[in-house]
Amino acid sequence: MCVFTEPNRNDGMVILVDDQVCYGWSSTERPDYVTDVACRQPLSGTSVTIRTPQEFLTLCEVQIFVCSDGWFGDNCDKxxxxxxxxxxxxxxxxxxxxxxxxxxxxxxxxxxxxxxxxxxPSSPITLAVAISCGVVILIIVLVASLWIRRLQMKIKALETTRDEPYASLDQTTVEQISETCYTEMAEDRYDARYINSSVR
Structure with missing residues (x-):
């Protein structure tokens, strides 16, 4: 424990870092018995000096804190x-x-x-990969849309066929079919008569 027999002995104390003023008190002021001092501005140096205008200086203990390697700032927090x-x-x-x-x-x-x-900017390789991916996606979309359209057309054709079970024919086709059927029927009758007459 320090006992100050002459309390004015530390009036006007100045703390220096190399030759730069870190902190100071006026000639009528002195630090408290226990004082934490932070320099008024960031300073760097290799030595700390404590001076007073008096002939004697009374100090019990001095501790100097600096940032650890890898840290900086007023509170060494960066x-x-x-x-x-x-x-x-x-x-x-x-x-x-x-x-x-x-x-x-x-x-x-x-x-x-x-x-x-x-x-x-983007490298040529990145740009080429992006364009290639875009082209592949576009082709997939086109193929899928064509396949879906074709499927829809097939479904529509099946629905149409189900609604109209009989094909509609034009008049000429109907006449041709009727004539062909009539001729075939007549030939069948002739064959049947011939067979009947031979059997008797």
Whole structure:
């Protein structure tokens, strides 16, 4: 436990990341005994310096939190999406020097890429397959419609035949049939008379 014998000793404290100001208090203000500080803007650097305008500085403990590799943002809640999966993105901006991995775009590689936008216009093979499929489907539809039409015509012909069991003949055909029948009947009678006369 820290005991501050001179509480004004930390007035005007400034926290620096390398030479950049992360956070500071005025010369009449001081941090509380336990203070969580987040930089007022995202900063990157290799060293943290704490200064006061006084001759002495009293600190019990200092903990520095940075984003783990592969994460970035104010709360380290955004995942890096670098093309080179071994690259560590900028822990503040998320920028990847190798570019964004497949499926992401933008300055920080956080915008999902729409499906197939990187392929450009349709390839000739895709176009040929699509046209072939269209032609095959069209042929199937045409054959099916012709088969159905033919079937309907057969059904109609059968229904017509059922409704009219006797064929209608024109007058000339009727006369020809009647004459043929009469001649055949006459010949049958003649044959019958000849047979009868021979038997007697």
């Amino acid at each position: 995942r890096c999406h670098c093309l080179d999966n071994k690259e560590v993105c900028d822990k503040i901006t998320g920028h990847c020097s190798s570019g964004c991995s497949h499926g992401f775009l933008g300055a920080n590689c956080q915008t999902p890429r729409a499906i197939n936008t990187d392929q450009g």
